[in-house]
Amino acid sequence: MAKVPSKGVAENLRKFIPLNTLSPGALQRLSADIRFESIGMGEFLFRKGDTDQQHIYLLSGRVSLMSERVELDVVVGGSNLAKFPLAHRIPRECSAIAKSQCEIARVEGTRLMPLLKEAERVSSQKDHSQDTGGDWMTQLLRSRVFQQIPPANIQAVMRRMTPVEVEAGQEITRQGESGDCFYLINRGSCQVSRTTNDDDTELLAELGPGECFGEEALLSNRPRGCTVTMIESGILLQLSAEDFSNYVKNSLFRSVAFQEAQELATAGAVWLDVRRTSEFRTIHIPGSVNIPLSQLRERLAELSQESCHIVCCKDEQSSTTAAFLLIEAGIEVVLLKGGISGLSQEMLDTYLADTDSSHSGDQDGMSKADAESDGALPQGQGEHALIQALEQVRGERDDAKEQLEMALGKIAMLEKLLVEQQCEAAEGGANTPPDVVALRAELATLSVALDESYEDYEKTLARAEAAEAECDRLKRAQPAGAGGQD
Structure with missing residues (x-):
């Protein structure tokens, strides 16, 4: 049942995450669209599989998170866990049932996300030389990546992140070395560079407060592909490879079987193949977009933030790195479980038969016809x-x-x-x-x-x-x- 909030309740929402990253003006604009409700004991707040885009906060009472008749957790109003939206991954991975009389707040994601992006943009333009030591928590919570992982994992990350003072000119990661840490920049700035085989140094990017690096080597289990050097002195928040794997990597990505991926594509999701172009030409899914992983960061602007993307590669290993980049950019993503190599010929034939002829006509489905061509350019087309x-x-x-x-x-x-x-x-x-x-x-x-x-x-x-x-x-x-x- 909807109810009018008591005076000051909207402002009290500032203690909730990520609402605490909004400016007073943005929170005031958002409060007009927040629905406050009383939920009776035994009533559902949402059910497993729901696709509503709401952030639901527990103000008071107790809520049970259930999956397949198993109680996963109990959230109590006023607790640290209640500062986060309830089971906020979409589609809902569990059901929420009131264990007592509850007061909740429903925040529409379509209204919240633009305000979070605005807060992120304003934050990146500020003079970070005046940052206080506690700002790193706000920086972490503004990250789209950390907004996607369970609240308990965020709390674990906060407890395990270690501040490290660094000097201008200090090399933090080196190209070719194995990855051992993930970093969040609290203060200062750094440059990302790569050494070519001609011993030339190629500058790839400059990063500042609130931005992170070091994740690609940890996600792909490959040597670091670039060197990161501090431009000015500052403070980095360091998370070990083991903690990154346990609390971020293992809970961030959602893998779906081929059949579910087909259903998502039918509903409007986009296939994104991040293999090399030569591999893509040999065999690929009809209608899929091919952007090799090495080019993805530079070509993110080509992808729509309004569409879910089904990321696929040869064996799912590169997909995790690609998915991390997409999530950072605010793009919804799922992974194809097992990658292209995990698909049987029967699956491919069935998918090709079910695919609209407009796709199969120009992409030639998952066949190997591209590999058998002589490579001649199309003439007169x-x-x-x-x-x-x-x-x-x-x-x-x-x-x-x-x-x-x-x-x-x-x-x-x-x-x-x-x-x-x-x-x-x-x-x-x-x-x-x-x-x-x-x-x-x-x-x-x-x-x-x-x-x-x-x-x-x-x-x-x-x-x-x-x-x-x-x-x-x-x-x-x-x-x-x-x-x-x-």
Whole structure:
């Protein structure tokens, strides 16, 4: 039953999370749309599977969170757990039942999210030199990532985060090293850079208070892909890899089976394939969008924040990194359980049969027809078709270049090791040790692979140049004002 809140109740909502990150003006605007209700004992606040976009806060009373007749937790009004919205992940992962007379507040997510984005934007523009030591909790709670994990996990993260004072010029993470921590910037700023195989330093980004880094290596279990260096002195909040895995990674992502993913796609969700373009061309889901993981951060603006995205890769490993980036950007996301390699041919055939012909006609479904083509550019199909082909060829070119750079990097590393081993052998006056022989053999094998990578790169580069030339030719040949024909 809806009721009018007593005087001052709306302002008291400031103790709830993430409402506590809003300005007084924003909270006042929001309060006009907040519904306060009395719930009788035994009544449902919501049921498992509900897709309403409401944040529901318990003001008083006791609520049981139930799933499959099992009581998962009991939330008591006024407790630390009650500061967070009840089971706020959508669709609801459990049901909420009043164990006593309860007072609740319902906040519409469609009204709250724009205000949170506004607060985040204003915060990023402030002079952080005046930040107080306690502001890191607000920074953490503003993070879209931490708004997605259970309240108990947020509290655990807060208890385990360790402040670390850092100096200007200090290297926090180094490219190629294994990931051991996740970081949130409390004060100061840092730059993210990457060293190319030509020993050039490429500046990727600058990060400031409230932003985080270090998650990609922890999510993918791969070496760090970049170096992070402090631009100015400051304070970082550090979370160990183990705690990040236990309290963030394991509770952040929702994986769905292929059948459920199909249903989501039918309802309007977008398939997002983050594999290399060459892998995507070999086999892919009809209608899916291909943005390789290495390009995703730079191309996030291409994705709609209004749509749920079903992220897929080869085996789900890269999907977690991609999903983290999407969640940071405020995009709803689920993962395809097991990835593309986990799908049987029967599943693919069934999906292809059920897919609308408008998708299968231009994507050729999950078939391998793309891999069997000779790679020729489409002729006489208009500007739109050529632009699509150009994007595919550019993706292949980038893949080939990446493979080439990886081969060059490994060869450089092996050459360095070989020189060190040879010097040690010479100083010891011993015969050539087995390690040196093995290194020479591996170096020879890699040299052959490098030649093949060069050849692949030159071929795809030539195809990309041909595609660009054909697009230019078609544009010049079109009458003024004419549109391309598919």
